[in-house]
Amino acid sequence: MTDQDFETIKILAKQRTGIELGEHKKEMIYSRIVRRIRALGMSDFRRYLQYLDESPEAELTNFINSITTNLTSFFRESHHFDFLESTVIPELIKKKKGSNRIRIWSAGCSTGEEPYSIAMTLHKGLNKDRWNAKILATDLDTNVLAHGRAGVYSAERIGNMNPDLVKKYFTGIGDRNASGETMEAKDSIKQLITFNSLNLLGDWPMKGKFDVIFCRNVVIYFSKDTQRELFDRYANILEPNGYLFIGHSESLHGVTKRFESVGRTIYRKVA
Ligand SMILES: C[S@@+](CC[C@H](N)C(=O)[O-])C[C@H]1O[C@@H](n2cnc3c(N)ncnc32)[C@H](O)[C@@H]1O
Known part of the structure; x- marks a missing residue:
């Protein structure tokens, strides 16, 4: 080369x-x-x-x-999922009195560990009969999307998760090696997620607004101008006071004023 x-x-x-x-x-x-x-x-x-x-x-x-670099893991940056459970979900339950629609976008979802972690957190925190909750999981890498859709993970990838969650949300599919069994996500969480191919730089076909967007460890590779444009579009597609979660080495400082910081790499839309 x-x-x-x-x-x-x-x-x-x-x-x-x-x-x-x-x-x-x-x-x-x-x-x-x-x-x-x-x-x-x-x-x-x-x-x-x-x-x-x-x-x-x-x-x-x-x-x-x-x-593309697809590094990810279940409950990566676990404080985000703690915040989702302790603050965002209770707030949505209170706020959405007249509606039962909750929409979360995992933008740059890689092999699916992020949207499945969101799905487990939602499933725990919401009464499924009352809520119409959906997670859109998108990436531009078609290989990782196929992996996410299948929802099948090696024992090594599942291994770091709380065993109670594994028991509740995954089922063994018999392929056992020294470190354990390959597992597949159960329908209870699979059916909350739709995996779609989407380039963040291109058009977004989604019609409705989102309550929460996870875009973590994606924009680190983008220029500040590309980040500014993207965060502006995120603010436009978020509901008022909607939340944005970004990666541990990312920041909105000097990039956009449309969000306020409400926690470590957690932002709320203000304009
Ligand atoms: C390092 S992974 C992060 C996965 C997950 N969000 C996390 O934090 O664990 C970054 C992902 O962003 C995706 N990505 C990079 N550029 C993108 C773009 N322009 N549009 C959509 N996805 C993109 C990559 O394909 C990759 O799967």
Whole structure:
């Protein structure tokens, strides 16, 4: 991969996903794209980039899937789920006297651990017969969406969760190794979530507003301008006083004034 090849990859990544690839990402990108090049039986980066340019409909999805970073876990940044349970859900129950509609968006949901963690928290805190609660889980990486939809996780991924929650919301599917059994999310939480492909930089087809948006560990790779535009759109699609949860290394400081801080990386829409 020449410097020029990496430059082309950087431009394409930013244009199509908002992700800014720094020099320190060069080796990681090299090893991921080289796998695509081998799978296609090609011999070098120049040929691959030419193919990508000529046939984006055939290769762009694979290219995007290779550059995204999908690290996630169940109840990651657990204080967010504590706040959801102790403050947001009781507030929504009080506020929504005339309506039973609750909508939460997990934007950049990766393999599904985040929306399933939200689903477990909602399921615990709400009377299912009374509430029409739904979680929209979106990502632009099509591989991770398929994983989330299937709701199947290895024992290692499930292992860090509270055993009572695992018992209540997951069922073993028999594939046992030394660290335990592969498990599948039960319908009680699966049916709360809809997984859809969506590029945050593109159009959003959703009609209604959201009460809560989780967009965690996604914008760290975006420029400040891209972040500003995105947070502005989040404010527009949130209900008045709606909540926004962001990742541990992210901040709205100097990016937007449409939210106020109400906790560690937790914001409420003010305008
Ligand atoms: C590091 S993961 C974070 C997963 C989860 N939110 C969490 O905090 O555990 C970031 C996710 O954002 C997605 N992503 C990156 N750019 C995106 C974009 N422009 N539109 C939609 N999703 C994007 C990636 O595909 C990846 O799955």
